[in-house]
Amino acid sequence: MIVELRPAAERSWQLLTDRLHAEQDPRKRANLEVVARHVREEVRGDVPALMKTLVPEPVYEIWGASDSVGPQGYDEVKAFYEASIAIGKNRLEFEITAVLVEHDLVATEGIFRHAYDGELLIRRGFARADEVERHGWYLVEYQALILWPIDADGLIEGERMYVGEKPRVLRRLEPGECDHLGPVDRG
Helix, strand or coil, rough: CCCCCCCCHHHHHHHHHHHHHHHHCCCHHHHHHHHHHHHHHHCCCCCCHHCEEEEEEEEEEEEECCCCCCEEEHHHHHHHHHHHHHHHCCCEEEEEEEEEECEEEEEEEEEEEEEEEEEHHHHCCCCCCCCCCCCCCEEEEEEEEEEEECCCCCCCEEEEEEECCCEEEEEECCCCCCCCCCCCCCC
C-alpha cells in the first residue's frame, strides 16, 4: 500500500534534503537526489518507484549487529522491500546526523526508528516475553551507517549498511502515538 509521507518522517531526514539543496556540483547533487528519492519511496511503500532508483541487479550488504544477510539481485531486493512493507518496517524515521557525498557514493549516518509489535520483538530476539506484551506496539531504534554506491548512470548499486547495535526497545507506544511508524493499520 502506497501511503502519503508524514511530516515527522520527512523531518527525520531533513539533513539529507538540506545537503541536496546546498550542493553545487551537478553530479553530487544528482547522487543526493537519487538517495533522497529512494528513501521517500521506501517510506511511502512505492516499490516500483523505489526499484527505479536502483541498478538492474542491486547488491545489499548488512554488517555489524544485524544477523541479516542482504538481498542480491532485482528479485530478492524487490521481495525484501515487499516483506518490509508487509510488516510496516518501511514506515520509519531515519534521523540522519551526517551526510557525505562523492561522485560515486553517498554516505548517511543516523538513527533508525520503527514501531514493532511485541510478537516480532520476541521472535527476533530483541526482547524477552516477560519484557513486552505480544500484542503491544513499541518504539525501537538503532544506529546505522549506509553507504550508497552510485553507478555512472546515476543509479544506486545497492546498500552497504553497517548496523551499530540491535534494535533497542525505548518504550511502549500508546494507541495513535507515532502513527507514522509501523503498519498503516497499527492500533
